[in-house]
Every structure is written in C-alpha cells, then in structure tokens.
Amino acid sequence: MYWGGNLAEQIEFLAKGVADVVLSKENVMQALMAESTHNYRPIIGYQNYTAFFISNKEKPKLDKAYFLDKRIGLLDYPTSRSGHILPKQVFKTLDIDLDALDIVYASTHKALRDKLARGEIDLISSYWRKDDQKRFSNNYITPISGEIIGSRWFLKMNDENTDLACELQSVISLIAKSQSSSYFESLQNYWQCVSLPYYFVEEGL
Structure with a gap:
C-alpha cells in the first residue's frame, strides 16, 4: 500500500502500471492511456x-x-x-x-x-x-x-477476474458508507455484480 499526495508520484505509478489498485481521476487515466496500456478498469466512483x-x-x-x-x-x-x-x-x-x-x-x-x-x-x-x-x-x-468529476477506484485487470472486481467494489462501498461525510453516500458502481441464491439439496439428489 502506498499513500501519496503528489500528482507526479501518482502519474509515475500509473504510467508504469505499478499499482494493482489505485484511486485517481478519469482525466489522469485518459491522459496516461492507463486503461488501454495497463488494463486499468473503473470499479467504483464517488459522486461529482x-x-x-x-x-x-x-x-x-x-x-x-x-x-x-x-x-x-x-x-x-x-x-x-x-x-x-x-x-x-x-x-x-x-x-x-x-x-x-x-x-x-x-x-x-x-x-x-x-x-x-x-x-x-x-x-x-x-x-x-x-x-x-x-x-x-x-x-x-x-x-x-x-x-x-469525482475520483474513481481502478483495478489493473490483466485477467478477467470478475470475482475480484466485484469483491473490491463491495469492500470499498462498505468502507465509504461507514464514513461520517455525506459525500460518500452516493457511489457509482461500474460492475454489475449479481449474487446467485444458494440452493440446499439433500445428499444423493
């Protein structure tokens, strides 16, 4: 985990594809072509x-x-x-x-x-x-x-790991909504994650 308030450091991380998960602005991602170069995909975003x-x-x-x-x-x-x-x-x-x-x-x-x-x-x-x-x-x-435009969490998806994207989206949502600020109440999810119901069957059926 790396915490930095310097845009230059964030740019270096994105340009080299160092971060697996990063909080950034869409315009920064576009300028660095991070989505096409390193397969960063938006997971969840904060409101404008x-x-x-x-x-x-x-x-x-x-x-x-x-x-x-x-x-x-x-x-x-x-x-x-x-x-x-x-x-x-x-x-x-x-x-x-x-x-x-x-x-x-x-x-x-x-x-x-x-x-x-x-x-x-x-x-x-x-x-x-x-x-x-x-x-x-x-x-x-x-x-x-x-x-x-609000910031977004991006996941580097070298593989189509949809389960990881959905789990990350869920965890970030829970953490954000636990904050006291009303800013975090409205979140935009970029992955349509569906939880399938569990069915219990008797052994042998």
Missing part, C-alpha cells in the same frame, strides 16, 4: 461535486479587494481540487499574489470547517455537504467552478 468558498458571516465575493483582508482556509493537499487547486486558480485569475493573502492550511476538510466554525478564519474553500447547514448558512456560499 462543486467547489465553493464558504463563509460563516457573509456571502463571499469573487473580486480582488474582498480576499485581501480575509483569513482564508485551504487544504494542505496540492491535488485537492476543491480545497487547493481551484481557489488558487481563482486568485491567479484575479491577479492576486499568494504572498499578499493570509492563508491558513488544514490537513482535512473537517479541520477547515472546525476552524471556520470557531471563527479562526473568515472563509474556506471546499465542497458543500448536506450536514453543513447545521453549522453554516447556504446563503453564505459562492461556487468557484462547475461540476467536478
């Missing part, structure tokens, strides 16, 4: 989502002056689109020097929300969850981009 700037006291504005005096919470994970990549793209589009911003990094989306709820920061960049409205107002969110 939208990135937002979220505040606890006002609706964020997408203009330069608004961000300059704000404490902004981002995810300390360079490959996160909603928590890192897209907000920095917004700042670049608005011609804002990152050094001029008061950016506070957190290790998880939950940590960002906790800091926002405690008033340690003025706004965060993340996705909107169903249970967010318990602590924040959906009137105080501003979309950063359109719909983002």
Whole structure:
C-alpha cells in the first residue's frame, strides 16, 4: 500500500502500471492511456461535486479587494481540487499574489470547517455537504467552478477476474458508507455484480 499526495508520484505509478489498485481521476487515466496500456478498469466512483468558498458571516465575493483582508482556509493537499487547486486558480485569475493573502492550511476538510466554525478564519474553500447547514448558512456560499468529476477506484485487470472486481467494489462501498461525510453516500458502481441464491439439496439428489 502506498499513500501519496503528489500528482507526479501518482502519474509515475500509473504510467508504469505499478499499482494493482489505485484511486485517481478519469482525466489522469485518459491522459496516461492507463486503461488501454495497463488494463486499468473503473470499479467504483464517488459522486461529482462543486467547489465553493464558504463563509460563516457573509456571502463571499469573487473580486480582488474582498480576499485581501480575509483569513482564508485551504487544504494542505496540492491535488485537492476543491480545497487547493481551484481557489488558487481563482486568485491567479484575479491577479492576486499568494504572498499578499493570509492563508491558513488544514490537513482535512473537517479541520477547515472546525476552524471556520470557531471563527479562526473568515472563509474556506471546499465542497458543500448536506450536514453543513447545521453549522453554516447556504446563503453564505459562492461556487468557484462547475461540476467536478469525482475520483474513481481502478483495478489493473490483466485477467478477467470478475470475482475480484466485484469483491473490491463491495469492500470499498462498505468502507465509504461507514464514513461520517455525506459525500460518500452516493457511489457509482461500474460492475454489475449479481449474487446467485444458494440452493440446499439433500445428499444423493
């Protein structure tokens, strides 16, 4: 098992076909031709989502002056689109020097929300969850981009090992649905796995 937050490392793993199972984006797989070269097949995928700037006291504005005096919470994970990549793209589009911003990094989306709820920061960049409205107002969110394609789990299938694909799909689904985040409630299965009923017969029949 290998855990890495670096896209370059992920690309090396996929390009060489090192990983047997990998969590990645469809566009990365297509760019590396990993599906045709190493027979990676999607097993299960997470739902699409939208990135937002979220505040606890006002609706964020997408203009330069608004961000300059704000404490902004981002995810300390360079490959996160909603928590890192897209907000920095917004700042670049608005011609804002990152050094001029008061950016506070957190290790998880939950940590960002906790800091926002405690008033340690003025706004965060993340996705909107169903249970967010318990602590924040959906009137105080501003979309950063359109719909983002969710990540998918891919299995390298050198053989048509359908049983393995179905079992992996089942295990990932159980783990995902055990998480507290509502983001994991909707999953897309890419294998139609059918469980056949068991029939008990008397010996000799």
